[in-house]
Amino acid sequence: MSSLMEFKEVDVHYGPIQALKKVSLSVNEGEIVTLIGANGAGKSTLLMSIFGQPRISSGEIIYRGEDISKKSSHYVASHGLAQSPEGRRIFPGMTVEENLLMGTIPIGMDHAEEDMRKMFDLFPRLEERRNQRASTMSGGEQQMLAIARALMSRPKLLLLDEPSLGLAPIIVKQIFEILKDVASTGMTIFLVEQNANHALKLADRGYVMVNGEIRMSGTGDELLVNPEVREAYLGGH
């Protein structure tokens, strides 16, 4: 397996505060990799640094053999990296279809119809609401839309930032079921989550981040049974 994206000793500073400390991790083609950690550990910072927001202060981010750490956000986003951002950030005044079409910006509208059909197969709820404004949908539906919108650009690597944020447990379960379906199509997924239980069950490999450092790594199953992880993120037992 070849590495699709790799962080090499990445440091990120917010002014005098160091948010990421020599972070190294890799995502291989076809894998689901998850990054778990508590609030403020630096998970979202890591994800956003892929897009240069914030810029890394040292290290390299290699994506398909190229260092992308100095490229502009839209360059990165239009070269096969799609993101479902934290807090979903769908376009509230646009319909579901229009939101999906916004996802095709990097590749143009050539495959729009075909891909939209695929998204509606994956997320039947979205088809029911296709001409409805996105703001009128429930949180879970909005999250589905955010994921579908990211997939519309036919990404090589799908980045998900806390898809379970603010959703009821039963909806979270649904979202993870769908992510499993997405993964079964061969999509490479990098998932940043606080919900360690769901994330580790889904993932092939996982990293645990504490205070801006990678504390542990291993396969999903290994981490699930690791006493330290259980203590910190899975509520003991």
Add this chain to the structure above:
Amino acid sequence: MSQAVVSINYKKSVIDAVIAGLLALIVFGPIVGIVLDGYDFNAEPERLMWIVLTVMAGRLAASVFFQTSKGAAFLYKHSSKDEGVHVLLPGHKSKLRWIIPLTIVIALLVPFIASKYILTVVILGLIYVLLGLGLNIVVGLAGLLDLGFVGFYAIGAYGLALGYEHLGLGFWSMLPIAAIIAAIFGAILGFPVLRMHGDYLAIVTLGFGEIIRLVLTNWTELTQGPNGMNAPLPTFFGMEFKRRASEGHVPFHEFFGIPYSSAYKYIFIYLVLLLVVLGVLYVKKRLTKMPIGRAWEALREDEIACRSLGLNHVLVKLSAFMIGASTGGLAGVFFATYQGFVNPSSFTFFESALILAIVVLGGMGSTLGVVIAAFVLTVAPELLREFADYRVLAFGMLMVLMMIWKPRGLVRMTRTGVEQREGNVK
């Protein structure tokens, strides 16, 4: 059943009325109750009392009415809690489509029916329609609050005057050139404010408008400062609209063998302006359906999401500033030729505020709303000259009523959803 549920709380109504009366006393007391008389002043309690009593009676009636079932229904109808853009189904056809050709026909007939005075007022209205449409792209569609829009208007107007004075260019050559220059200034303003939002953006753009005005006022060698400059009239295939043409030109009325009238030039300006407005309306309609239009709206709704989708926000913002600015520049050219004279006092902050009021009153992003609001705010004050003293009061009342009943503007921004094409999902 519904009758039984509704019970009117008269005590609450009386309290409402007393509060309204006190407010009226505070607001009108110093203005109406005290009249300056030389270095002295006279108290006029009687006038004040009548105003306060009227307000109290009105509030009491309104309070009681809104507690009845009819009143509650009225309130419900007019308080739309639904926010944002109204999206129609793709392929939606309005029942009022026939109004557009009818309006165009009426607009074409106006100069031949209306008096010269009415015509000049309507020209002014159309100039503000152009300004409103330009600012609507920046504020309404792209969501960038611009308080210095008058700067581009001034650039267009002075573009014509300066081009005529220093380069010998006429109306027709300066019309596109001024639009391009304004667009370039739009980009110059756009670059430094790329990272700004909301209040900060508003302050910087406000400064930009003032800078343009101050440069025009103080660079006397170029612009003759506060004395102003002459602007040329448009020509009709080289024919001038003056009584006697300059060297080597034929006046319009002599060529066609009709008696001279000073109204001809206004008719001509009106018709050209009307064509430009229709052109801008058409282009704007097309733009909102094109990817760039959708990108503007996406930028207004969520900039971070846009960037995460790979949208180049620099290009999107600059294009909004530039297209808005060039429309403002066009309006400036027409303003200059219509007045025949420009000076910096026409381009104060009040103009920017008026243009913004047109966009807000009309409904952010709504083309039809902007057209209506532009006429309401420019033509109505002209037609109601007898009530000129109460103009600002009426303006304030209009704004208050709008904020209560139509917080999204006269005509809410409405657009049809993206077209579905053949073979699309069913």
